[in-house]
Amino acid sequence: MRSILVTGANGQLGSEIKKLSRLYPQYEFTFSGRETLDLGNLCKMEDYFDGKRFDAIINCGAYTAVDKAESEPELADTINHRFVSMLAKIAKIKKSALIHISTDYVFDGQNYRPYVETDPTDPQGVYGRTKQKAENAILATAPANTLIIRTSWVYSSFGTNFVKTMLRLGKERDTLGVIYDQVGTPTYAEDLARTVLELLPKISNESPEIYHYSNEGAISWYDFSKTIFELSGIVCDVKALTSDQYPTQAKRPHYSLLNKSKIKNDFGITIPYWKDSLCRCLEELGAKS
Template sequence: MTNILVIGANGQLGSEIRALSVSYPHYTFTFAERKALDLSILCKLEDYFEDKSFDAIINCAAYTSVDKAESEEELADTINHRFVSMLAKISKAKKITLIHISTDYVFDGKNHCPYVETDSTNPQGIYGQTKCNGENALLSVAPENAVIIRTSWVYSNFGNNFVKTILRLGRERDSLGVIFDQIGTPTYARDLAKVILDILPKISNTAPQIYHYSNEGTASWYDFAKAIFEFSGVNCRVNPITTDQYLTVAKRPYYTLLNKTKITNEFGITIPYWRDSLKECLNSLGEKQ
């Protein structure tokens, strides 16, 4: 029996892991909610592990408010960087397998081909920088059996996300302007959750490894919105707009396609196409036409 601690249990990914947990009876799960483990109070972290024993930790927790991070740098850094550093040290000391979730925002979006794990990072905002610092801290501590998984454009049956926002706006308005010049791939959190639980017993390394995971295929936010309305039957016109026409506090990378060759080859996984996974999510939400 493998005892797994899931941190960030109420987020999109943590909630999907919880939903899938019944399908993994050989694992025992502890889902850490904020009242039990407040990530902003670092001095309490070691206390939490004092009387507990885990074989693996899945860190889904993050400060993800990209724009608010520009004015809340200290909080973002505490959760995305300093907490990860301490978690890596605890994992190393206690020999706990660690899976840490990171983001495509560690890249500047200036590539013209999908990013591989060894490409140079160059985050464009505070959120991306703090996530990058968290990665570097984990790599520096270097616990055995540690994995960083970078992902992109996550949506889920749970929490607030692009899919739910677009569905709501589509029912309120006749038309929407959606950005067409930012390119990446949507990631259904349930697919990522399943991959994490499937690869967990196969992780065996002496130094931390970085992997990329998103669904397969390519999309803009415009393509994503069009597909949401197509599959849900919402009658709303989508108009393509440029990034310059939708100003945000934080700068977004234009191109963050992730190359998944490493994770598929090393763990023998098959990754679903993003449109197929979107249909599955909408069906779960009762939105599929």
């Protein structure tokens, strides 16, 4: 395995893979952003792959504006589902390994224990439904050497995310209200990127496999924001809000914990604790006190 295509290369995960790619000189990376492969323009997708073959495709591209998806369901479906469906078919025809990134939003968020890969899916909004449809499309196409990795609460030193938003708002305001009744695990995109790259030479399955990956531990958005401020030395009074006090267009899962036993056992990986990873991200941003 040598030639690797990374789609959605300018997003959080794609950017982290690009940053780490210099540590993997055995691979020839092609990083594809919207300017070369527009995930919303399916008509040009076959043209892009015409005459090209990659040993592996890492699909980091997605429509991730969870609330906006409620008013743009067709675009969200094109990017999150129909593009992925075509990508799976291309991977099968060209015998390319495929790693596709999915989400905790495929679940209803009502569990009482961390979700395992075989738990029933029941997405509660457009974003989650489009990601569920993508998973189903991959499973139906059944290309060999394919992994679906569900993750949650992704943040990075790249792009727009909760950590960077809190750093900005914490400096602008004396008081913030943050939801405390939604529990999950933050995932540092650099950790996920490193794991994806480490899995590449280990992929060997006859049909698609689903795995869960997030950092270790559990926390609410409220506690996450408090920790961000403490570690960065920002003084801001954080008020705990219920989800009802902060209504959004899309319903958020109240419980997003993912069981990572399968990926740890199958690939022998060690997953960092969320707070340790947050410290590293804040250092990368120059925001750690």
